[in-house]
Amino acid sequence: MSLKILSKMLIAAACGAILTSGAVRADTIEEKAAVCSGCHGEKGVPVNAVTPIIWGQMEGYLYLELRDFKKGARKNEIMSGIASSLERDDMLALAAYFAAKPWPNLNQPSASDAVTKQAATANGSIGCTGCHLDKYQGTGSVPRLAGQNHDYLAKTLADFRSGERGNNPGMSSLASATSESDLAALETYLAGM
Amino acid sequence: MKFLGTPLALAAVLALSAPLASQAQEIKAATETKPSSKYGDMSVVTQDQLNRAATDSSNFLQTNGDYRQQRFYPNRQINASNVAKLRPAWIFQTEIKESLETSPIVVNGVMFVTTSFSQVYALDARTGEEMWHFTPKMGPITTFCCGPNNRGVAVSGNLVYMATLDSQLIALDAKTGKVVWKTEIADPEDGYSETMAPTVVKGKVLIGTNGGEYGIKGFVKAYDALTGKLVWTFNTVPDKSIGVWAEKDPTGRVLHRDIAAEKAQLAKTGDPSKTLGGGVWQNPAVDLDTNRIYFVVGNPSPDLDGAQRPGDNLYTDSLVSLDLDTGKYVCHFQYVPHDVWDLDAVSPPVITNVADKDGKPIKGILHAGKTGHVYVHDAKDCSLIRYSEAMVPQENMWVLPTKEGARMLPGANGGVEWSPIATNPSLGLAYAINLHQPMTYQVQSSAYPSGKLWLGGAFKVIPTEEQWGNVTAVDYNTGKIRWQVKTPQPMIGGILATAGGLVFTGEGNGEFKAYDAENGSVLWHFQAGAGVNAPPSSYAIEGKQYIVVGAGGNTQLDYKRGNSIIAFTVD
Numbered sequence: 008m009s010l011k012i013l014s015k016m017l018i019a020a021a022c023g024a025i026l027t028s029g030a031v032r033a034d035t036i037e038e039k040a041a042v043c044s045g046c047h048g049e050k051g052v053p054v055n056a057v058t059p060i061i062w063g064q065m066e067g068y069l070y071l072e073l074r075d076f077k078k079g080a081r082k083n084e085i086m087s088g089i090a091s092s093l094e095r096d097d098m099l100a101l102a103a104y105f106a107a108k109p110w111p112n113l114n115q116p117s118a119s120d121a122v123t124k125q126a127a128t129a130n131g132s133i134g135c136t137g138c139h140l141d142k143y144q145g146t147g148s149v150p151r152l153a154g155q156n157h158d159y160l161a162k163t164l165a166d167f168r169s170g171e172r173g174n175n176p177g178m179s180s181l182a183s184a185t186s187e188s189d190l191a192a193l194e195t196y197l198a199g200m
Numbered sequence: 201m202k203f204l205g206t207p208l209a210l211a212a213v214l215a216l217s218a219p220l221a222s223q224a225q226e227i228k229a230a231t232e233t234k235p236s237s238k239y240g241d242m243s244v245v246t247q248d249q250l251n252r253a254a255t256d257s258s259n260f261l262q263t264n265g266d267y268r269q270q271r272f273y274p275n276r277q278i279n280a281s282n283v284a285k286l287r288p289a290w291i292f293q294t295e296i297k298e299s300l301e302t303s304p305i306v307v308n309g310v311m312f313v314t315t316s317f318s319q320v321y322a323l324d325a326r327t328g329e330e331m332w333h334f335t336p337k338m339g340p341i342t343t344f345c346c347g348p349n350n351r352g353v354a355v356s357g358n359l360v361y362m363a364t365l366d367s368q369l370i371a372l373d374a375k376t377g378k379v380v381w382k383t384e385i386a387d388p389e390d391g392y393s394e395t396m397a398p399t400v401v402k403g404k405v406l407i408g409t410n411g412g413e414y415g416i417k418g419f420v421k422a423y424d425a426l427t428g429k430l431v432w433t434f435n436t437v438p439d440k441s442i443g444v445w446a447e448k449d450p451t452g453r454v455l456h457r458d459i460a461a462e463k464a465q466l467a468k469t470g471d472p473s474k475t476l477g478g479g480v481w482q483n484p485a486v487d488l489d490t491n492r493i494y495f496v497v498g499n500p501s502p503d504l505d506g507a508q509r510p511g512d513n514l515y516t517d518s519l520v521s522l523d524l525d526t527g528k529y530v531c532h533f534q535y536v537p538h539d540v541w542d543l544d545a546v547s548p549p550v551i552t553n554v555a556d557k558d559g560k561p562i563k564g565i566l567h568a569g570k571t572g573h574v575y576v577h578d579a580k581d582c583s584l585i586r587y588s589e590a591m592v593p594q595e596n597m598w599v600l601p602t603k604e605g606a607r608m609l610p611g612a613n614g615g616v617e618w619s620p621i622a623t624n625p626s627l628g629l630a631y632a633i634n635l636h637q638p639m640t641y642q643v644q645s646s647a648y649p650s651g652k653l654w655l656g657g658a659f660k661v662i663p664t665e666e667q668w669g670n671v672t673a674v675d676y677n678t679g680k681i682r683w684q685v686k687t688p689q690p691m692i693g694g695i696l697a698t699a700g701g702l703v704f705t706g707e708g709n710g711e712f713k714a715y716d717a718e719n720g721s722v723l724w725h726f727q728a729g730a731g732v733n734a735p736p737s738s739y740a741i742e743g744k745q746y747i748v749v750g751a752g753g754n755t756q757l758d759y760k761r762g763n764s765i766i767a768f769t770v771d
Contacts, residue, residue, distance in 0.1 A: 065340075066340040067339075067340035067341040067342060070340055070341065071341065071389075071652075080649070080650070099340065102340060103340070106340075128663050130758070131661055131663060131758065132660045132661045132662075132663055133658060133660055133661075134661075134756070134758070136755065136758050137345070137346055137347065137755055137756050137758075138344070138345075138653070140298070140347075140348070140755065141298065141755070141758075141761055146317070146342065146348055147338075147340065147341060147342030147343065147348070147365065147366075148340075148341050148342060148343050149343075173646075174649065174652065175649065175652050175653055176502075176644075176646030176647070176649050176652065176653070176654055176655070176656075177413065177649075177652065177653025177654055177655045178653065179644070179646060180504075180642070180644045180646070180655045180656065180657050180658045181655070181658050183642075183644055183658070184605070184642050184644075184657070184658035184660055
């Protein structure tokens with residue numbers, strides 16, 4: 008068994024009984040959303056480091072990701088399974104539900120001055136804030152990055168770069184055009200915002 | 201919310217600031233517009249008023265001044281001899297601190313401005329007092345390339361027209377801000393969105409679309425101004441988008457296309473028209489004499505990867521003219537066939553009289569390109585008469601983007617970005633603001649992602665190279681640069697010329713300046729505290745002329761954000 012597969016199994020186990028509880032049988036939005044807290048956290052604090060914060064995330068972004076998991080444009084064993092049973096209205100309702108929740112503070116350390124400066128230079132070069140906006144707060148279909156789980160940010164940018172995550176080729180192009188050192192600075196800076 | 205004004209005006213605004221329960225969702229602080237000037241009893245904007253906007257020295261009726269888009273304001277009360285005494289009359293702070301690109305529209309003493317996220321304010325143009333504030337209820341999906349911007353409203357009759365980030369066209373009651381009708385222009389889930397101000401003419405509302413970075417199929421649409429019913433649609437990318445396999449641009453530079461590879465791709469995948477981009481997000485110029493409109497079409501999708509879109513990619517990167525009544529094609533002129541640099545056509549075109557090649561005066565069209573040239577066309581058939589000297593450095597044109605990144609100037613923002621130019625017809629000058637922003641162009645191929653960001657690579661600012669901007673006056677009858685003033689930062693936003701012999705424009709560092717229209721001398725400046733990256737307007741109330749501009753910074757260039765609408769007058 009490869010480390011990658013083992014890691015996926017451990018994540019699934021850590022997320023509790025989500026796969027057996029079944030999104031299909033849930034009726035209310037709260038019941039449907041309860042499935043999500045297995046990984047994304049009861050109070051919005053993800054249970055592991057490579058799971059993103061979805062509480063307070065942008066509504067349009069959450070909907071599009073669910074849509075892409077269902078379509079297969081974005082791949083993740085757990086999320087693809089969950090999204091496959093959701094209809095468009097469910098996805099929109101879940102997106103609205105989580106977008107209305109408060110963004111949790113993970114208390115990740117602030118970046119040093121040198122890292123902050125490097126992140127600013129990288130932003131000046133490829134223009135992250137052109138879409139993610141001032142202070143990386145996101146809007147509409149563009150996700151908030153400020154305060155996001157550090158390891159999730161790192162994994163996401165690496166996956167964009169490698170093509171492992173293929174549902175936003177614009178982000179793949181921008182991540183590929185940025186050095187690994189600059190990406191690391193951005194990840195540290197964003198997590199600590 | 202904060203503004204400088206009389207205590208009475210402040211009290212009035214505070215009294216108005218409580219939301220009305222019955223309208224809480226979409227209207228904030230709505231109330232009847234109180235007559236605020238001697239013009240206040242004129243309740244509607246007539247087509248005749250709109251037609252005569254170029255000579256109206258009290259109102260500012262259209263996004264770029266008048267249907268010809270000259271941005272030449274006829275009032276000369278503020279002029280070279282007194283502009284040094286220009287002072288803020290009032291400052292209105294919107295609730296949105298984000299990129300401001302609005303062109304304030306002033307009608308009969310009432311000013312309409314928009315903010316990022318598609319919000320509209322009606323203000324008393326004399327005091328800055330808020331009359332109503334409209335926040336559209338938008339769907340969850342909003343896309344944009346360069347900030348959640350909005351460039352303003354159009355006015356006609358008793359309606360105010362605007363378009364939203366989630367691609368709705370909305371008509372509001374000018375007096376109350378209540379929605380009269382609204383319609384979806386296109387599906388935002390496919391990457392369509394709106395940032396431009398509509399144009400209203402002869403009972404039609406004209407609107408294009410954003411989405412050149414999202415693989416849309418671009419268009420200009422005309423809607424019935426009273427009902428919102430669609431009248432016609434012109435697809436900016438025709439079903440046959442291949443063209444003539446142009447090997448050079450109109451200035452004679454070789455485009456370095458691999459035509460054989462493109463033809464092989466065409467045989468394999470067919471015409472790429474369905475996802476070819478071609479957004480139109482700046483206002484058309486309207487020729488009332490010939491009943492034609494002229495607009496520019498933006499970049500092909502994906503921006504940097506030409507391999508999967510064979511052909512000239514008509515009518516991207518082009519000036520296009522249509523018949524106003526029918527939306528039928530009249531003529532076009534393409535600036536960059538098969539563009540792989542995003543050096544597209546975005547600054548709104550201007551109709552003005554120009555000298556033809558023999559020096560004879562004819563009706564012409566001006567367009568300031570991201571390439572750094574001002575192009576001068578014959579309005580009759582869109583043909584090119586001349587192009588100006590380059591306003592910014594051009595180096596290594598047209599080197600193809602590479603996997604590692606190829607340096608070429610101008611960078612992908614221009615030259616002249618979307619910023620509208622201004623003209624002074626009596627001087628024969630066009631005024632343009634420019635960027636010098638050295639970049640590398642990288643290509644990376646990817647399949648169409650269904651309404652997601654689709655760049656086909658990346659344009660990267662080179663952090664070690666100096667950036668700057670300039671204000672340039674071009675003699676459009678000769679193509680020569682008359683004067684040029686360098687600015688410390690790349691410029692974006694817009695410019696206004698006036699009959700007072702002045703040119704007004706702002707900078708990312710917060711400076712707002714008045715230049716002498718003839719020689720570029722800086723005659724006045726003001727520090728606004730946030731980037732002045734919006735086109736200025738002018739108007740007059742009770743015999744007093746004002747200059748007004750938004751200071752909200754800029755998302756695309758990351759200039760300091762703010763939320764101020766500032767009106768100036770000589771005091």
